[in-house]
Amino acid sequence: MxxxxxxxxxxxxxxxxxxxxxxxxxxxxxxxxxxxxxxxxxxxxxxxxxxxxxxxxxxxxxxxxxxxxxxxxxxxxxxxxxxxxxxxxxxxxxxxxxxxxxxxxxxxxxxxxxxxxxxxPVWRLLGYDRAHAKTPYASVLFGDTPQETLDKGREQVRRGFRGVKFGWGAFGAGSPADDADQLHAAREAVGEDGLLFVDAGQVWGSDTDAALARLASLEAVRATWIEEPFEASEYDAHARLAASARTVRVAGGEASHNEAMARNLVDYGKVGFLQIDTGRIGGIGPAHRAARYADAREVTFVNHTFTSHLALSASLQPYAGLEHHAICEYPAEPKQLALDITTHHLALDESGTVTAPERPGLGVDxxxxxxxxxxxxxxxxxxxxxxxxxxxxxxxxxxxxxxxx
Amino acid sequence: MxxxxxxxxxxxxxxxxxxxxxxxxxxxxxxxxxxxxxxxxxxxxxxxxxxxxxxxxxxxxxxxxxxxxxxxxxxxxxxxxxxxxxxxxxxxxxxxxxxxxxxxxxxxxxxxxxxxxxxxPVWRLLGYDRAHAKTPYASVLFGDTPQETLDKGREQVRRGFRGVKFGWGAFGAGSPADDADQLHAAREAVGEDGLLFVDAGQVWGSDTDAALARLASLEAVRATWIEEPFEASEYDAHARLAASARTVRVAGGEASHNEAMARNLVDYGKVGFLQIDTGRIGGIGPAHRAARYADAREVTFVNHTFTSHLALSASLQPYAGLEHHAICEYPAEPKQLALDITTHHLALDESGTVTAPERPGLGVDxxxxxxxxxxxxxxxxxxxxxxxxxxxxxxxxxxxxxxxx
The missing domain is CATH 3.30.390.10 (Enolase-like, N-terminal domain)
Incomplete structure (x- = not known):
């Protein structure tokens, strides 16, 4: 053929x-x-x-x-x-x-x-024997007030998400005290046992001090990661924040538009979580190599996806077979367009997890x-x-x- | 106002x-x-x-x-x-x-x-007291044969260029012995005292061994730099080549599309020459900051320009006042379009050097x-x-x- x-x-x-x-x-x-x-x-x-x-x-x-x-x-x-x-x-x-x-x-x-x-399935073409279930988290924007953040987070917990990521909004741009209030509301929303993630949306540019001023409250609320604290190529700032952190880890990688950028964020940026968007890094191949690179260095690979279930399936394939990389970004509140792109969806199973389809190709139509x-x-x-x-x-x-x- | x-x-x-x-x-x-x-x-x-x-x-x-x-x-x-x-x-x-x-x-x-x-002039807005003369080099493509390379290089020397950069063509893709022949022809063309630069055009991807296989002949012909041996973000490969070199230095940076990428190539890629294109890095401001960053780290800043004299002037401004960064990429054989873009040109003076114009703005119309x-x-x-x-x-x-x- x-x-x-x-x-x-x-x-x-x-x-x-x-x-x-x-x-x-x-x-x-x-x-x-x-x-x-x-x-x-x-x-x-x-x-x-x-x-x-x-x-x-x-x-x-x-x-x-x-x-x-x-x-x-x-x-x-x-x-x-x-x-x-x-x-x-x-x-x-x-x-x-x-x-x-x-x-x-x-x-x-x-x-x-x-x-x-x-x-x-694509994950089998990549050499994986099976696709492991991933624990999805829901992404929401910080509310304008801590109360709003609490309400938005609780809504996602009610929908069955064990993890919630809060991001953007006014977070990081005001005072560290205001941000601490937001973070405590976020922790309250997910509960004692929930997974809490924070996305700074590059708000601190290259200003390590601004990020360090939030470190104590990020750790007080037991955030799993602080995502994109800086512009994507500011490796030195990422590494300095990572070196100062005791429990929270630095996450990033969505802006990688080639495989080397992903590796650099691991090697020089010292991230603990590598978040790759297959729709940007050059597709499934480089994302798969980035996932194996992370795996060999005790960095956790996570997909970056906030659009359709076609994009979601594509972003799950690169690390489908990596059992210990078990977190998945799941488009929790997409616009109707994103839902309408595919005839069926990668729904959460009874344990609240999601798995790359056991169907040919991406497994979505x-x-x-x-x-x-x-x-x-x-x-x-x-x-x-x-x-x-x-x-x-x-x-x-x-x-x-x-x-x- | x-x-x-x-x-x-x-x-x-x-x-x-x-x-x-x-x-x-x-x-x-x-x-x-x-x-x-x-x-x-x-x-x-x-x-x-x-x-x-x-x-x-x-x-x-x-x-x-x-x-x-x-x-x-x-x-x-x-x-x-x-x-x-x-x-x-x-x-x-x-x-x-x-x-x-x-x-x-x-x-x-x-x-x-x-x-x-x-x-x-823009260089004065950037805080420089004066614009220093730069020594231009001519860029040409390697010939299909060493003889062609010799002829092309000699033509540039006849035109008054003290330095010639040879690049692309089949260089790097064939055998190291063929490349050595090309390099010796290039040295012969520029003469004993000429400046010789080599541009690999990313031909080795991330393959450090392929680059190392050419290192001896690059040093035998006293090349000043080997430019873009690898893909732009392959810092580790750049650094390994730089660490193995005795006399030739690694050059790169033209692909930087923000200031952090330029700094990273210095800090992690260990380049000896940082080549910035103001038409890609975000303009004159980030190029100027990259030039000062290089200057503080004993890395030589060089413009990257192969189009018009408007682009040439824009690319000279960021390091116009840095006396010890004295090499300039000069579009030696541009197409007529590039020459027609401006009414006058940054011609070489009697000493064969070129200087950013002492005129308002970029100084070209x-x-x-x-x-x-x-x-x-x-x-x-x-x-x-x-x-x-x-x-x-x-x-x-x-x-x-x-x-x-």
Missing amino acids: TMRIDSVDFFYLSMPTVTLEADGSQDALLVRVTADGHVGWGECEASPLASIAAFVAPRSHGACQPVSASVIGERLDSPDDILRIAALVQHNSMDLLQAAHTFSGIEIALWDLLGRVREE VDADALMQYERVIDIVVDGRSVFDSPRIGAIASAERRIAS | TMRIDSVDFFYLSMPTVTLEADGSQDALLVRVTADGHVGWGECEASPLASIAAFVAPRSHGACQPVSASVIGERLDSPDDILRIAALVQHNSMDLLQAAHTFSGIEIALWDLLGRVREE VDADALMQYERVIDIVVDGRSVFDSPRIGAIASAERRIAS
Whole structure:
């Protein structure tokens, strides 16, 4: 069998209104790849228009080619081909910054396609014998007041989450005393035995002192981690905070757009938790290597996901077989769009855990019918020639109905 | 005086044909910023369409807004305002990878505008007392054969360059013996006293052994540096090569898209030369801080520039006043487009050196008339609504003629 990649289509979907809240489930960029009649789906994280542009942009020179140049027509018979195509993108799009995000969704779709053809879950293609259950936590924003934070956290506990992550809002920008009040409310919400996580959303930039001023209260409330205290590449600040902490560990990694950045955050940033978004780091392959790297260094790997269950499945595959990496970020309150992307969902089982599907590929199907209402139509024209003309999700829906009937 | 940023216009220019050669002067993305009737110009490095998209993309959420959201309408009275706007972009476009490249050109234009208003060169706004002369080197690609390499290098020496950088081509991908032949030809070309630089163009990925296999011949021909031996974030590989070298130093940094990445390459990658592209790192401000950081650590700062003399001036400003950082990458054989961007050029003086202009702003003027022939017209439409409709460089030319007459 020799398959060649025939087409790569991007579907830009969004809620009717996209607000300024720190909620990444308000839009999505789905990727559909076909190879010899087989189909795979993936999802790119954030800024659909910029990622589409990086696929179709006219070349600037040999090391700044659009992502399409390294994908269309390539052979796709094995995981090695995915690795080979990733190396092509790295080389040919070296100077195109957005390329990593664009390719991430494509790479995920290549794994999905290959898994469907071989009738194996992606995690098995990665060499894992089984998929272990993960304990999901719910992510919520800090409330405007400690009372609001308490209420929001309790709501997630009521829904069955053993762990809750609180983040963003005003946390970190006001006084350490205010932040302490918020943290105590958060601990109260999750209860004595709940898992409490805190996400600072890079609020302290590179200011280690500002982070250190919150360390005592983070440890007083037994936070498991403090996430993204600094800008992503500020390794020295991360390491200094980690060195001062007794119980809380530093978490980060979502901004990694290549495997080396993930390793660097472990080696130089001294994080205790490595959070990787398969929709940004270049897909499932580099995320899998990052997970094994973390595992070998007693760093816990965690997925970073706040969008659809397609993205959730893609983000579980890289560490599905690593039993001792058992925490999972679970999109607790996504917008309806994110839920509508797949026909079924990775629901919590009776023990409140979630497991990568025992089904071919990513194990989820895209619900093209449901997505027509969210479609955004993009046209990009260069010198009067169309370089991107949105494919219509409705056409996919019709094609699937024909196959089904 | 209070100025507000009124408009940011992007002009996508390119040669009629853009080839696959590793020559970045084949296209350009100029940025024109206006504030209360004053004008400044900047230039973004590589992939114009992707960078335009990052300026106009519909927001994905609060931390993934287009660059425009943090720029238009902002106050611009001092360098502190530029720093403040940069922090806004960092925060509001945190998840939009391409934003750093888009903002780089804008940031350069903000400095140019401010310098013109204050009638001071940008380097003086940065706190330097004077601009020191730099010794330029010419960049050429390795020839297909050592003889070709010899001929290409000799041509640059004849043109007056004391230093020549050879890069890319087949270097690093074949046998170490072939590479040694190429290196000896390169040394022969520049002569006993010439400066010889070698650019590996990331060819060895993260393979330290492959780089080490060339170390003896790099040192035999007295190369000053080996540039980008590895992918940009592979700090450990950089550091291991640096530790094994006796005379040749490791160079890198062009891929830095924020200041922390530049510092990391110094601290963890142990480079001896830090090469920063103001069109990628976020502009002149972060490049200036990177230069001072290098200076304090006995690392030599070098500009990374292979396009226009506007980009060249922008890349000289950050280290103009650092006397002991005296090497300058000079676009030796740019395409005609790159030369046509400015009305005059930073020519070599009688001693063969080049100095940042003693003129307001960047000290170069854009030649709008000359650029009309290179104009590429971009239209980006989202849901039937135009979000980008190329401004015409011809309109700028007419306006300038009206002012001049």
